Amino acid sequence: MPTETTTKRGRPGYDQQSVLRIAVDVFNRHGYDATSMGILAENLGISKSAIYHHVPSKGDLLKLALDHALGGLEAILEEPAATSGPADARLEFVLRQTIAVLVDRLPFVTLLLRLRGNTEIERDALERRRAFDHKVAALISAAREDGSLRQDIDPRTVTRLLFGTINSIVEWYKPGGSLSPEKLADDVITMAFDGLHTAA
Numbered sequence: 001m002p003t004e005t006t007t008k009r010g011r012p013g014y015d016q017q018s019v020l021r022i023a024v025d026v027f028n029r030h031g032y033d034a035t036s037m038g039i040l041a042e043n044l045g046i047s048k049s050a051i052y053h054h055v056p057s058k059g060d061l062l063k064l065a066l067d068h069a070l071g072g073l074e075a076i077l078e079e080p081a082a083t084s085g086p087a088d089a090r091l092e093f094v095l096r097q098t099i100a101v102l103v104d105r106l107p108f109v110t111l112l113l114r115l116r117g118n119t120e121i122e123r124d125a126l127e128r129r130r131a132f133d134h135k136v137a138a139l140i141s142a143a144r145e146d147g148s149l150r151q152d153i154d155p156r157t158v159t160r161l162l163f164g165t166i167n168s169i170v171e172w173y174k175p176g177g178s179l180s181p182e183k184l185a186d187d188v189i190t191m192a193f194d195g196l197h198t199a200a
Helices: 015-029 037-042 046-053 058-074 087-104 105-111 120-145 155-167 180-195
Strands: none
Touching: 015 037, 015 046, 015 058, 015 105, 015 120, 037 058, 058 087, 058 105, 058 120, 087 105, 087 120, 087 155, 087 180, 120 155, 155 180
8 A cells, every 4th residue: 555755845834924033033143144045944944935935035034124123113203202392301212112122122123233234225224223323312412402411421422322232232131031121221221311320
């Protein structure tokens, strides 16, 4: 009696979002440039042709991932609390929400922060990121001008240190650990606005 052989084409149940999540993890581990569709297929447990069922190319996966990261950040600046009120309050809101987006979309923001600008997709994303950074820098300048932030530190230094602190979170923060996203944001804001000295 002949036996029937079944060939497994890959793990079932993938949709575009699940493919994207795994692709972002692979990009972050291997680097986007070093990741081939073959490597992606191996990590997904499906064939390369099956990936093309979900997205036309590796570049499309990158664009989807970067849009997810940048869309979250750009939406912050449209919130009422970011557009009205005292400059320092708007700045605090934007910084808190930036941390919230970073934690919520950690792999995607990690990918954004590691871009090298080697492709048109990467360069477009970096331009959007710079536009976001410039708007936050403008908030810092506005808060300095109205006297709510100290004026003896160069605003460019303040901007770089703030972004450096927040961006570093992707390298060490572990979601689900003892440090909640809310406490993380509180700690960053306290350090940024009040420093490390104890209250007088």
